[in-house]
Amino acid sequence: xxxxxxxxxxxxxxxxxxxxxxxxxxxxxxxxxxxxxxxxxxxxxxxxxxxxxxxxxxxxxxxxxxxxxxxxxxxxxxxxxxxxxxxxxxxxxxxxxxxxxxxxxxxxxxxxxxxxxxxxxxxxxxxxxxxxxxxxxxxxxxxxxxxxxxxxxxxxxxxxxxxxxxxxxxxxxxxxxxxxxxxxxxxxxxxxxxxxxxxxxxxxxxxxxxxxxxxxxxxxxxxxxxxxxxxxxxxxxxxxxxxxxxxx
Amino acid sequence: xxxxxxxxxxxxxxxxxxxxxxxxxxxxxxxxxxxxxxxxxxxxxxxxxxxxxxxxxxxxxxxxxxxxxxxx
Numbered sequence: 361x362x363x364x365x366x367x368x369x370x371x372x373x374x375x376x377x378x379x380x381x382x383x384x385x386x387x388x389x390x391x392x393x394x395x396x397x398x399x400x401x402x403x404x405x406x407x408x409x410x411x412x413x414x415x416x417x418x419x420x421x422x423x424x425x426x427x428x429x430x431x432x433x434x435x436x437x438x439x440x441x442x443x444x445x446x447x448x449x450x451x452x453x454x455x456x457x458x459x460x461x462x463x464x465x466x467x468x469x470x471x472x473x474x475x476x477x478x479x480x481x482x483x484x485x486x487x488x489x490x491x492x493x494x495x496x497x498x499x500x501x502x503x504x505x506x507x508x509x510x511x512x513x514x515x516x517x518x519x520x521x522x523x524x525x526x527x528x529x530x531x532x533x534x535x536x537x538x539x540x541x542x543x544x545x546x547x548x549x550x551x552x553x554x555x556x557x558x559x560x561x562x563x564x565x566x567x568x569x570x571x572x573x574x575x576x577x578x579x580x581x582x583x584x585x586x587x588x589x590x591x592x593x594x595x596x597x598x599x600x601x602x603x604x605x606x607x608x
Numbered sequence: 609x610x611x612x613x614x615x616x617x618x619x620x621x622x623x624x625x626x627x628x629x630x631x632x633x634x635x636x637x638x639x640x641x642x643x644x645x646x647x648x649x650x651x652x653x654x655x656x657x658x659x660x661x662x663x664x665x666x667x668x669x670x671x672x673x674x675x676x677x678x679x680x
Contacts, residue, residue, distance in 0.1 A: 529637025540648035556640035587671035
């Protein structure tokens with residue numbers, strides 16, 4: 361184990377070493393994986409009326425996850441194969457075997473959202489282990505990986521606030537889509553919400569960053585005039601909406 | 609270079625326009641939310657209305673943020 365440990369990259373920013381580091385890594389992949397398993401695999405597979413095979417594959421997935429976490433320090437490649445590929449394959453097998461229970465009409469939106477978050481954290485947890493991979497040929501001469509490029513500057517607090525507001529605004533239609541009950545409409549709602557969320561995030565990032573990057577502020581008229589067509593159309597549509605509301 | 613020499617008052621207006629851009633982005637989120645909820649209730653015309661409003665709000669925000677080079 362000592363040789364394997366020596367081949368792992370030193371984690372300069374973390375004070376932890378040896379077994380403690382491995383425990384942290386194992387926890388980092390095991391906890392999100394267990395959460396994803398519990399919300400999206402364990403719950404439907406262990407419900408009443410489910411036959412034996414889905415339970416076998418579900419427990420197998422859990423075992424693969426545990427094995428991957430335990431082997432991470434000693435055999436990183438084997439751990440990745442078992443903990444990622446094995447775990448995901450067994451989860452997919454479970455879902456295939458209990459397919460009728462995964463009908464969209466039966467899915468609980470909250471649990472589905474929690475499961476999505478769990479799988480995202482699972483992926484991030486395994487991604488974090490990449491820092492501990494054995495030293496590759498593209499490393500620097502002294503055996504360490506090249507230092508990341510330093511940022512040229514820091515974004516001001518107003519940019520962070522603008523981006524935060526944009527993210528909240530993008531989250532709102534996405535959450536509203538989960539409230540749609542009818543399957544056909546729900547699919548369309550999710551598509552529209554996703555497109556809206558992407559557009560909002562893109563514009564919010566521009567608002568947050570580009571206004572700080574301008575070397576000179578353009579004259580006000582140069583900013584308002586180009587937007588007049590959109591603002592006029594917006595005013596017209598809003599006025600039409602008010603008239604429509606009054607006439608309805 | 610009109611952009612290089614702007615008064616302090618105009619700078620304040622510029623800041624207000626930046627704030628308006630953020631307000632427009634947040635408002636577009638609200639409009640899209642109403643649109644998605646209208647999809648859920650089956651009110652297609654209302655859904656289309658709110659989605660168009662959201663798109664126009666976003667477009668206005670982008671155009672105010674990044675003026676076209678040919679703008680006079």
